[in-house]
Amino acid sequence: xxxxxxxxxxxxxxxxxxxxxxxxxxxxxxxxxxxxxxxxxxxxxxxxxxxxxxxxxxxxxxxxxxxxxxxxxxxxxxxxxxxxxxxxxxxxxxxxxxxxxxxxxxxxxxxxxxxxxxxxxxxxxxxxxxxxxxxxxxx
Amino acid sequence: xxxxxxxxxxxxxxxxxxxxxxxxxxxxxxxxxxxxxxxxxxxxxxxxxxxxxxxxxxxxxxxxxxxxxxxxxxxxxxxxxxxxxxxxxxxxxxxxxxxxxxxxxxxxxxxxxxxxxxxxxxxxxxxxxxxxxxxxxxxxxxxxxxxxxxxxxxxxxxxxxxxxxxxxxxxxxxxxxxxxxxxxxxxxxxxxxxxxxxxxxxxxxxxxxxxxxxxxxxxxxxxxxxxxxxxxxxxxxxxxxxxxxxxxxxxxxxxxxxxxxxxxxxxxxxxxxxxxxxxxxxxxxxxxxxxxxxxxxxxxxxxxxxxxxxxxxxxxxxxxxxxxxxxxxxxxxxxxxxxxxxxxxxxxxxxxxxxxxxxxxxxxxxxxxxxxxxxxxxxxxxxxxxxxxxxxxxxxxxxxxxxxxxxxxxxxxxxxxxxxxxxxxxxxxxxxxxxxxxxxxxxxxxxxxxxxxxxxxxxxxxxxxxxxxxxxxxxxxxxxxxxxxxxxxxxxxxxxxxxxxxxxxxxxxxxxxxxxxxxxxxxxxxxxxxxxxxxxxxxxxxxxxxxxxxxxxxxxxxxxxxxxxxxxxxxxxxxxxxxxxxxxxxxxxxxxxxxxxxxxxxxxxxxxxxxxxxxxxxxxxxxxxxxxxxxxxxxxxxxxxxxxxxxxxxxxxxxxxxxxxxxxxxxxxxxxxxxxxxxxxxxxxxxxxxxxxxxxxxxxxxxxxxxxxxxxxxxxxxxxxxxxxxxxxxxxxxxxxxxxxxxxxxxxxxxxxxxxxxxxxxxxxxxxxxxxxxxxxxxxxxxxxxxxx
Numbered sequence: 001x002x003x004x005x006x007x008x009x010x011x012x013x014x015x016x017x018x019x020x021x022x023x024x025x026x027x028x029x030x031x032x033x034x035x036x037x038x039x040x041x042x043x044x045x046x047x048x049x050x051x052x053x054x055x056x057x058x059x060x061x062x063x064x065x066x067x068x069x070x071x072x073x074x075x076x077x078x079x080x081x082x083x084x085x086x087x088x089x090x091x092x093x094x095x096x097x098x099x100x101x102x103x104x105x106x107x108x109x110x111x112x113x114x115x116x117x118x119x120x121x122x123x124x125x126x127x128x129x130x131x132x133x134x135x136x137x138x139x
Numbered sequence: 140x141x142x143x144x145x146x147x148x149x150x151x152x153x154x155x156x157x158x159x160x161x162x163x164x165x166x167x168x169x170x171x172x173x174x175x176x177x178x179x180x181x182x183x184x185x186x187x188x189x190x191x192x193x194x195x196x197x198x199x200x201x202x203x204x205x206x207x208x209x210x211x212x213x214x215x216x217x218x219x220x221x222x223x224x225x226x227x228x229x230x231x232x233x234x235x236x237x238x239x240x241x242x243x244x245x246x247x248x249x250x251x252x253x254x255x256x257x258x259x260x261x262x263x264x265x266x267x268x269x270x271x272x273x274x275x276x277x278x279x280x281x282x283x284x285x286x287x288x289x290x291x292x293x294x295x296x297x298x299x300x301x302x303x304x305x306x307x308x309x310x311x312x313x314x315x316x317x318x319x320x321x322x323x324x325x326x327x328x329x330x331x332x333x334x335x336x337x338x339x340x341x342x343x344x345x346x347x348x349x350x351x352x353x354x355x356x357x358x359x360x361x362x363x364x365x366x367x368x369x370x371x372x373x374x375x376x377x378x379x380x381x382x383x384x385x386x387x388x389x390x391x392x393x394x395x396x397x398x399x400x401x402x403x404x405x406x407x408x409x410x411x412x413x414x415x416x417x418x419x420x421x422x423x424x425x426x427x428x429x430x431x432x433x434x435x436x437x438x439x440x441x442x443x444x445x446x447x448x449x450x451x452x453x454x455x456x457x458x459x460x461x462x463x464x465x466x467x468x469x470x471x472x473x474x475x476x477x478x479x480x481x482x483x484x485x486x487x488x489x490x491x492x493x494x495x496x497x498x499x500x501x502x503x504x505x506x507x508x509x510x511x512x513x514x515x516x517x518x519x520x521x522x523x524x525x526x527x528x529x530x531x532x533x534x535x536x537x538x539x540x541x542x543x544x545x546x547x548x549x550x551x552x553x554x555x556x557x558x559x560x561x562x563x564x565x566x567x568x569x570x571x572x573x574x575x576x577x578x579x580x581x582x583x584x585x586x587x588x589x590x591x592x593x594x595x596x597x598x599x600x601x602x603x604x605x606x607x608x609x610x611x612x613x614x615x616x617x618x619x620x621x622x623x624x625x626x627x628x629x630x631x632x633x634x635x636x637x638x639x640x641x642x643x644x645x646x647x648x649x650x651x652x653x654x655x656x657x658x659x660x661x662x663x664x665x666x667x668x669x670x671x672x673x674x675x676x677x678x679x680x681x682x683x684x685x686x687x688x689x690x691x692x693x694x695x696x697x698x699x700x701x702x703x704x705x706x707x708x709x710x711x712x713x714x715x716x717x718x719x720x721x722x723x724x725x726x727x728x729x730x731x732x733x734x735x736x737x738x739x740x741x742x743x744x745x746x747x748x749x750x751x752x753x754x755x756x757x758x759x760x761x762x763x764x765x766x767x768x769x770x771x772x773x774x775x776x777x778x779x780x781x782x783x784x785x786x787x788x789x790x791x792x793x794x795x796x797x798x799x800x801x802x803x804x805x806x807x808x809x810x811x812x813x814x815x816x817x818x819x820x821x822x823x824x825x826x827x828x829x830x831x832x833x834x835x836x837x838x839x840x841x842x843x844x845x846x847x848x849x850x851x852x853x854x855x856x857x858x859x860x861x862x863x864x865x866x867x868x869x870x871x872x873x874x875x876x877x878x879x880x881x882x883x884x885x886x887x888x889x890x891x892x893x894x895x896x897x898x899x900x901x902x903x904x905x906x907x908x909x910x911x912x913x914x915x916x917x918x919x920x921x922x923x924x925x926x927x928x
Contacts (some may be wrong), residue, residue, distance in 0.1 A: 111827035
C-alpha cells in the first residue's frame with residue numbers, strides 16, 4: 001500500500017479531506033453532514049496517512065495526544081448541556097441566533113452547533129486513540 | 140450573607156477549590172498546602188457566620204433548594220448545635236492538619252493530589268453534617284467513604300496501603316448501603332426523606348417508635364454508623380487504615396471520618412432513643428468494643444497502631460454514652476458523650492500529630508525502638524504529655540472532665556436498670572478507663588521516657604519545624620483551656636449541641652472540682668488499677684501475641700481475608716469459564732439470545748407472518764443492486780481466503796450505502812461509506828499479521844449448527860422488517876412528520892437527522908459520545924494490561 005502513487009495522492013488528499021470534514025461539521029445543521037460524519041471523515045484521512053506512511057514515521061513530526069481531543073469534546077458537549085441551566089432553562093435547551101457578518105452575510109449560530117463540535121472531537125479523539133493504540137501494538 | 144447561604148457556601152467551597160488546586164499549584168508550586176489551609180479557614184469562618192444565632196438563641200438554620208422534586212428530595216440544610224459542632228471540628232482540625240502537612244509531606248510527593256483529596260474529604264464531611272435530608276446525607280456519607288479510600292491509599296505503590304484502603308472502603312461503603320436501606324424504610328414509615336420534618340414533629344417520632352418496622356430500620360441504620368465508626372465486628376478496617384500519611388490519620392481518625400458514625404447516632408438519637416432496642420444495640424456494641432479494643436491495644440508495637448485501637452475504644456465510649464437511655468430520660472449520657480466527642484477530637488488529633496513528628500524525625504514508629512526522646516525533643520514531649528494524660532483522664536485536663544461525666548452517667552444508667560447492672564455497668568466503664576490509662580501511659584513512656592536506644596536510632600533527633608509544632612501545640616493549649624475553664628466549651632459548644640440532640644434547651648454545669656463524689660472514687664480506682672495493670676503491660680502483650688499465634692482463627696481479620704480471597708478466586712473461576720476467548724462462542728451466544736428475544740416471540744404472537752400489502756414494484760437499478768448485495772454477502776461467507784472475504788464484505792457495505800442514496804438518506808449513506816472505509820482499513824491492518832488461510836477444519840455438525848443459527852436469525856430479521864409497519868405489531872404512524880414539522884421551528888435546522896442527533900435526542904447523543912470515550916479508554920487498558928504480562 002505504500003507505492004509512490006498512494007503516497008502522492010494521500011498528500012494531496014489530507015488538506016482537502018480535512019477541509020471537507022470541517023465543512024461537513026459546520027454545514028450539518030441544515031445540509032447533509034454533522035459532527036459525527038465530519039469526525040469520521042477526519043479520522044479516515046488521518047488513518048489513511050498512518051497506513052500509507054507508517055505510524056512510526058508520522059509520529060516523528062505529528063503526534064497529538066488523541067485522548068485530550070476526546071476529553072475536550074466530551075467537556076465541551078457537557079458544558080453546552082449545562083450552560084442552558086445557567087440561564088435558568090432546562091438541561092440541553094438550545095438557542096438559535098442569526099448574526100450578520102461583513103463578508104459571510106447572514107450566519108446562523110446555534111448552541112447545538114457547539115454540542116456538535118463536541119461530538120466531532122469525541123469521534124476524532126476516540127477513534128484515532130483506538131487506532132493508534134492498536135497500531136502501536138502491532139509494531 | 141444569611142446563615143443558609145453561608146453554610147451552603149461552606150459545603151461547596153472545598154469541592155470547587157479542590158478543582159482549582161492544579162491551577163494554583165502552577166502559581167504556588169510547593170506552597171500549595173497553604174491554599175488548602177486558606178480554603179479550610181474560609182469554611183471555618185463561613186460556618187462561624189451562621190453560629191451566633193444557633194449558639195445564643197437556640198435557633199436552627201433550615202432551608203432547602205429544590206433538587207429532585209419528582210422524588211421528593213431537596214437539597215436541605217439543617218444546622219443545629221450538633222451539626223455546628225462537628226462542622227467546626229471538621230474545618231478547624233482541617234486547618235491545623237493542612238498546615239501541619241506543609242511540614243510533614245516531602246516536597247517530592249504528589250502534593251496536588253494530596254490536598255485535592257483532603258479538600259474533597261473535608262467538603263463531604265461538612266456536607267454530611269449539615270444534611271437535612273436522608274438521601275443527601277447518604278450521598279455525602281458515601282463521598283466521605285470514597286475520599287477516605289483515596290486518602291488511605293494515597294501511597295499507591297505500597298501494597299499495605301492498598302489493602303488498608305480497600306478494606307476501609309468495603310466495610311464502610313457496604314455499611315453505608317445498609318444505612319441507605321434503613322433510610323428508605325424510614326422514608327416508607329414517615330412518607331418523606333426530610334429529616335427536618337421528622338425532628339420538628341414529635342408526633343412523627345412517636346409514630347416511628349410504634350411502627351412495626353422500627354427495629355429493622357434501627358438495626359440497618361446502626362450497621363452504617365457502626366461500620367463508619369469502627370464499632371463491633373467492623374473495627375478491623377481502622378488499624379489497617381493507619382497506612383495513610385499520618386496527618387491523614389489524624390484528620391480521619393480523630394476528628395472526622397470515624398466521628399461520622401457517632402454523628403449519625405447523635406442525629407437519630409431523638410428518633411430512636413428511649414427504647415430497649417436502642418440501649419441494647421448502641422450501648423451493648425459500645426461496651427464490648429470499648430473493652431476488646433482497649434485490651435487489644437496492648438500488643439500493638441506501632442505507635443499509630445496503639446492510637447488506632449485507642450480510637451476504636453474511645454469511639455466505643457461515645458457509643459456507650461449515647462446508648463444510655465430510659466423511657467423517662469432518653470438522653471442520660473448525651474451531655475457526657477458530646478463533651479467527650481469534642482475532647483477526643485482535641486487530644487487524639489494532637490497525639491496523632493505527635494506520632495507524625497516522632498515518625499518524621501526518628502524514621503520509625505516502632506515503640507520497641509523508640510524511647511528516651513525527652514531530651515532531644517522537649518517541646519514535643521510536653522505536648523505529648525498533655526494529650527496523653529488528658530486521654531488517661533488526669534486532672535485538670537479536659538479528658539478528666541468528660542471521663543468523670545462518663546462515670547456519672549454509667550452510675551445513673553446502672554441505677555435505673557437496677558439489679559446486677561447497678562454495679563456491672565459502672566464496673567465496665569472503670570475497666571475501659573483502666574485500659575485507656577494503661578496504653579496512654581505506655582505511649583508517653585515508650586516514646587519519651589526510659590533509655591535512649593542508640594543502636595536502633597543512631598542519629599541525633601531534633602525538634603520538627605514550626606509548621607509541624609504549632610498545630611499540636613495549639614491543640615494542647617485547647618486541652619488545658621477546656622479542662623481549666625470548662626464553662627467555655629460547655630456554654631458555646633456543648634449546650635447548643637446537646638439541645639440539638641435532645642430537642643430541648645439543655646443547661647450543663649461542669650466544674651473541675653465537685654466534691655468527693657462516687658465518680659471521683661471511680662476515677663481514683665481507675666488510676667490505681669491502671670498503674671497495677673501497667674506494671675504487667677509487657678506480659679499481657681506477650682500473652683496476646685502467643686494466643687494469636689496459636690489460634691489465628693479467633694480473629695475477625697482472618698474471616699475478612701478469607702472472604703475477600705475466596706471472592707477473588709470465585710470471580711476468576713467464573714470469568715475463565717464464561718470468557719473463554721472463543722469469538723465463535725460469543726457470536727453464538729449473542730445470536731441465540733437474539734433468537735430467543737425476536738424469533739420466538741414473533742412466532743408466538745404472529746397471526747400472519749407475511750403481510751398482505753407488499754410492494755413488489757422495484758425499479759430495475761435497485762433490483763440489480765440488491766442482487767449484487769446478495770452475491771457479496773454470500774461470497775463474504777464462503778470465500779476461503781481472508782483478503783477476498785474482506786473485500787466482499789466491504790463491497791456489501793458500500794452497496795448498502797448506495798442503497799441509502801436510492802432511499803434518499805444522504806447522511807446515512809455518507810456515514811456508512813466512511814465507517815465502511817475505516818473498518819476495511821483496520822481489517823486489512825490486522826489481517827497482514829494472521830496466516831492467510833483458514834487453518835481450522837470445520838466439522839459437518841458444527842457447520843450445520845452454524846448455518847441453522849444464521850438462517851434462523853436471517854429469517855427472523857427478515858420477517859421483523861417485513862412487519863415493521865404492519866402485521867405482527869400494530870401499524871404505527873410515521874415518526875418523521877413530527878420532526879419535519881418542528882425541526883426548523885424548534886431547533887432552527889433544516890437537516891432533520893442532524894437536528895435529532897444534536898437537539899431533540901441530544902441526551903442520547905451525550906450518552907453515546909461518553910460511551911465512545913469509555914470504549915477508547917477500555918481498548919487502551921486492554922492492550923496495555925496485556926502487554927505488561
